[in-house]
Amino acid sequence: MGFTxxxxxxxxxxxxxxxxxxxxxxxxxxxxxxxNLAGIFIILxxxxxxxxxxxxxxxxxxxxxxxxxxxxxxxxxxxxGINYFPALLLASIAAALAGVLLGLPASRIGGHYFVLITLxxxxxxxxxxxxxxxxxHGTNGVNNIPPPRLGPLLIESRFAYYxxxxxxxxxxxxxxxxxxxxxxxxxxxxxKVGELAANVMGxxxxxxxxxxxxxxxxxxxxxxxxxxxxxxxxxxEAFDVDLSVDILTMTLVGGSGTIPGPVIGATALVFLKxxxxxxxxxxxxxxxxxxxxxxxxxxxxxxxxxxxVRDVISSREVR
Amino acid sequence: xxxxIVSGLSIGCIYAMTGFGFVLIYNAVGAVNFAYGxxxxxxxxxxxxxxxxxxxxxxxxxxxxILAMAGLGIFNDYFxxxxxxxxxxxxxxxxxxxxxxxxxxxxxxxxxxDPVKIKSFVGDQLVHIGNVVFPLHQLLIFxxxxxxxxxxxxxxxxxxxxxxxxxxxQDQEMAKLMGIKVNRMILLTFVLAACLASIAGFLLxxxxxxxxxxxxxxxxxxxxxxxxxxxxxxxxxxxxxxxLGVTEVLVASHLTSEYKDVISFLILVTVLIVxxxxxxxxxxxxxV
Numbered sequence: 194m195g196f197t198x199x200x201x202x203x204x205x206x207x208x209x210x211x212x213x214x215x216x217x218x219x220x221x222x223x224x225x226x227x228x229n230l231a232g233i234f235i236i237l238x239x240x241x242x243x244x245x246x247x248x249x250x251x252x253x254x255x256x257x258x259x260x261x262x263x264x265x266x267x268x269x270x271x272x273x274g275i276n277y278f279p280a281l282l283l284a285s286i287a288a289a290l291a292g293v294l295l296g297l298p299a300s301r302i303g304g305h306y307f308v309l310i311t312l313x314x315x316x317x318x319x320x321x322x323x324x325x326x327x328x329x330h331g332t333n334g335v336n337n338i339p340p341p342r343l344g345p346l347l348i349e350s351r352f353a354y355y356x357x358x359x360x361x362x363x364x365x366x367x368x369x370x371x372x373x374x375x376x377x378x379x380x381x382x383x384x385k386v387g388e389l390a391a392n393v394m395g396x397x398x399x400x401x402x403x404x405x406x407x408x409x410x411x412x413x414x415x416x417x418x419x420x421x422x423x424x425x426x427x428x429x430e431a432f433d434v435d436l437s438v439d440i441l442t443m444t445l446v447g448g449s450g451t452i453p454g455p456v457i458g459a460t461a462l463v464f465l466k467x468x469x470x471x472x473x474x475x476x477x478x479x480x481x482x483x484x485x486x487x488x489x490x491x492x493x494x495x496x497x498x499x500x501x502v503r504d505v506i507s508s509r510e511v512r
Numbered sequence: 513x514x515x516x517i518v519s520g521l522s523i524g525c526i527y528a529m530t531g532f533g534f535v536l537i538y539n540a541v542g543a544v545n546f547a548y549g550x551x552x553x554x555x556x557x558x559x560x561x562x563x564x565x566x567x568x569x570x571x572x573x574x575x576x577x578i579l580a581m582a583g584l585g586i587f588n589d590y591f592x593x594x595x596x597x598x599x600x601x602x603x604x605x606x607x608x609x610x611x612x613x614x615x616x617x618x619x620x621x622x623x624x625x626d627p628v629k630i631k632s633f634v635g636d637q638l639v640h641i642g643n644v645v646f647p648l649h650q651l652l653i654f655x656x657x658x659x660x661x662x663x664x665x666x667x668x669x670x671x672x673x674x675x676x677x678x679x680x681x682q683d684q685e686m687a688k689l690m691g692i693k694v695n696r697m698i699l700l701t702f703v704l705a706a707c708l709a710s711i712a713g714f715l716l717x718x719x720x721x722x723x724x725x726x727x728x729x730x731x732x733x734x735x736x737x738x739x740x741x742x743x744x745x746x747x748x749x750x751x752x753x754x755x756l757g758v759t760e761v762l763v764a765s766h767l768t769s770e771y772k773d774v775i776s777f778l779i780l781v782t783v784l785i786v787x788x789x790x791x792x793x794x795x796x797x798x799x800v
Binding site: 249251253298301302304305306308309310312313314316317320321324434435438441442445474475477478480481482483484485487488489492 | 604
């Protein structure tokens with residue numbers, strides 16, 4: 194299964210649009226901020242897309258990996274003076290290791306037990322960050338995290354940061370697409386549909402799941418590292434369960450298990466949450482109700498809706 | 513030390529009671545309900561509303577809370593379960609997460625972030641037994657919990673409606689064939705669980721304060737109690753709740769109060785790894 198010509202063209206147009214887009218908004222710090230946040234959330238949503246889209250499991254602990262990536266990146270650059278990019282890579286690897294480590298027990302259980310163990314993981318990470326004051330400064334957080342430096346180039350402005358994030362989004366998407374097409378991706382989908390059947394076909398569920406968790410948490414950590422240096426200061430309340438629920442919502446709204454899904458879902462929700470801010474305390478109420486309504490009316494997200502529209506149109510053409 | 517154990521047991525009873533309502537819904541619909549913590553919290557808040565805003569007495573407030581909670585149970589069913597009853601379980605679980613966000617932030621919008629308290633039915637009296645002193649409210653918690661747990665055995669095995677509920681929980685298709693109106697039974701389960709949450713909320717509110725985040729806290733603790741005891745076992749749930757309550761109090765006062773919740777979560781993870789079916793549960797690890 195290769196790319197069709199149409200998919201290629203659409204992908205190229207989207208990337209071209211993404212490259213040109215900030216030029217029109219260069220003067221608006223507000224919109225550039227939203228774009229950058231959306232970009233970071235896109236990477237974060239891809240991380241859950243592996244677990245939910247490819248394995249069919251629900252994780253509400255992604256914030257834990259995000260926090261690990263953010264704090265380790267901050268620690269390595271500020272404490273040890275390591276350059277940003279190697280630090281980012283090391284932090285992502287650390288998050289990936291945490292994912293594999295959590296995966297060892299978690300891969301043996303499914304359903305609601307998996308939800309609970311990931312919830313517990315996310316909370317453990319947050320509580321350790323909150324209470325281990327000597328290292329993480331507790332509620333005060335880590336402040337004045339330096340911006341990334343690439344040789345003589347200091348990536349400080351929101352405009353420059355946009356292209357850094359865009360670069361990592363492309364990396365994330367290329368990896369996601371190649372995993373999906375690889376032997377491992379097919380093994381994951383087989384495990385999702387029927388674990389026993391997959392097992393009988395010679396797929397090792399343990400290694401399949403561990404690879405999945407490893408890649409997933411790697412990208413969550415990467416997003417965390419990008420977030421830390423972009424915002425410049427991190428504190429434990431940014432990494433609570435609400436964040437993990439946000440990521441889950443973004444995955445579902447976009448359409449889980451697809452490549453465009455996380456991009457659509459994360460972007461849509463970052464903007465939606467921003468616009469709903471106008472109604473202050475009611476916005477989280479609307480947000481909660483929205484999750485339920487999405488589950489009722491479009492359980493396969495925007496991508497599922499588009500696919501259904503396309504099917505209707507193409508079935509008309511045949512007639 | 514004994515005082516600590518008594519207060520741990522009383523908190524454990526509330527965990528167990530929350531867990532019980534949660535398991536009722538779980539058994540009926542086969543999906544975990546993440547909103548149940550917020551539902552318990554609303555049980556308390558409705559009482560606070562009646563006392564504070566309507567100026568009613570505690571008893572009247574309790575009746576109001578039960579009625580209002582029955583309504584909330586119906587809402588829970590029709591909004592976050594019924595439309596998705598033929599969809600994969602995952603859908604219902606996520607809808608319950610949505611409902612929990614909705615309820616938590618409604619509480620925040622209505623009652624604000626400041627903690628509030630309701631009085632206990634037995635006031636602030638203290639009980640002296642030997643040289644152990646503890647609030648009478650904790651004794652009330654023990655009595656109510658014992659009453660509920662004994663009552664449910666009678667209800668589910670002796671009464672017609674209880675048996676119908678039990679049959680629905682065991683096998684919906686079969687129950688339907690036996691002429692039981694399954695959808696109505698599930699609705700009834702939601703209402704029952706919500707009324708139970710009202711009792712739990714009234715017992716909880718004098719012990720801790722009510723605040724919008726308390727629901728999340730209590731549901732997580734109920735989960736841990738359920739996992740320790742094993743999904744599906746009521747006795748296990750009771751034991752799990754009491755064990756967790758006592759462990760928490762002892763850890764907080766003798767080991768570390770900052771990492772008390774970390775230790776609770778580590779207990780959860782350990783039990784999931786070592787004994788996924790819990791200490792008392794049937795083997796249900798494959799059940800999604």
